[in-house]
Amino acid sequence: MAVDKKDIEDVAEALGKKFDEFKEKNDKRIDGLEAEKGKLSGQVDTLNEKLSELDELKSGLEKELLALKRPDGTGSKAASEHKTAFMQFVRKGIDNGLGDLQAKALQIGNEADGGYAVPEELDRNIIELLKDTSPMRQVCNQITVGSPDYKRLVSLGGAGSGWVGETDARPATGTPTLGQISAFMGELYANPQATQTSLDDIFFNAEGWLGEEVSREFSEKEGSAFTSGNGLNKPKGYLAYEMTLENDKIRAFGKLQKLISGVAGGLTADNLIDLIHSLKAGYRANARFMMSNLTVAYVRKLKDERGDYIWQPGLTLGQPSTLLSYGVTENEDMPDRAADANAVSFGDYKRGYTIVDRIGTRVLRDPYTNKPNVGFYTTKRVGGMLVDSQAIKVLALSAE
Incomplete structure (x- = not known):
């Protein structure tokens, strides 16, 4: 069934009504008698879960509507022939x-370990599916490279500047200090299985099945790596970089600034406001919060000093729900709210973190290992790196 604006408007209306009910129950819970608080807490938690479901449903419907408007790609004759031959290989093993x-x-040949590169259209679809399911891909910068590794230069400052009079001599300026940073790369693999009977069925969408199976497996591994991976044969997540309490004026490049909540295992609206303003104004224009779903549920109950809820639902098409007027990305690979956890981050992730995809997802067909199933050993080289350590800030919850 096709999605239209009316579907989204209906969900948005339900979201608004449910939020009003949530506020009423939560206010009673806060102000109520001790005997009533237990019952009201359960009602508030149920409403909180429903808000998350409606918010997620609205976002999903908006994505579907956008996808319907997306034009179909038209490939070259060579790309079309490659796709036809590749699907013959998938279904029958004929190469x-x-x-x-x-x-x-694709201007590439077979690699020594065998297998074939998937057609460009399927490779692109896999990336699009990864964007839909990976919170980090939705907000971070992404580039595609043809080499197995990626390096880039960054400016570490140091260029001299100053004021001079109209007729004063112009002193030579200092040379800016440049540093080279490298993406932490690794190879992802998945091995989805299908029966040969399914592959022989002309009504079985082998291309869609392979893309979705591979994307699901890849996204689960990627999300964790981009968030907190240690960089050993995998991307290094932004939370794995060194953190310090030092601000931007004195902190060394490559280290993230973290703030401490001051509340054992908890946080307040003031903590989130401080987190926002620890980021320079130039980064705040495209900044957003990132936290787990459980932390979102917690901050949804918080109020500012005027007694207003700091989380507000998005009630119109294209308007996301906001926290202190900024968007929120739910990332289940973020630590949940607990003592000493880096539970919340805020920043311009597109400027702060880059995801690197090497062109060419490769597939090795294996009809022998797990008979009567056919395995499709699929590999993809991907990396990640922090490129601007001033663009992201982290809120760490105080230890007990």
């Missing part, structure tokens, strides 16, 4: 001429 067609379409 006659596939290597040559792949080389024409």
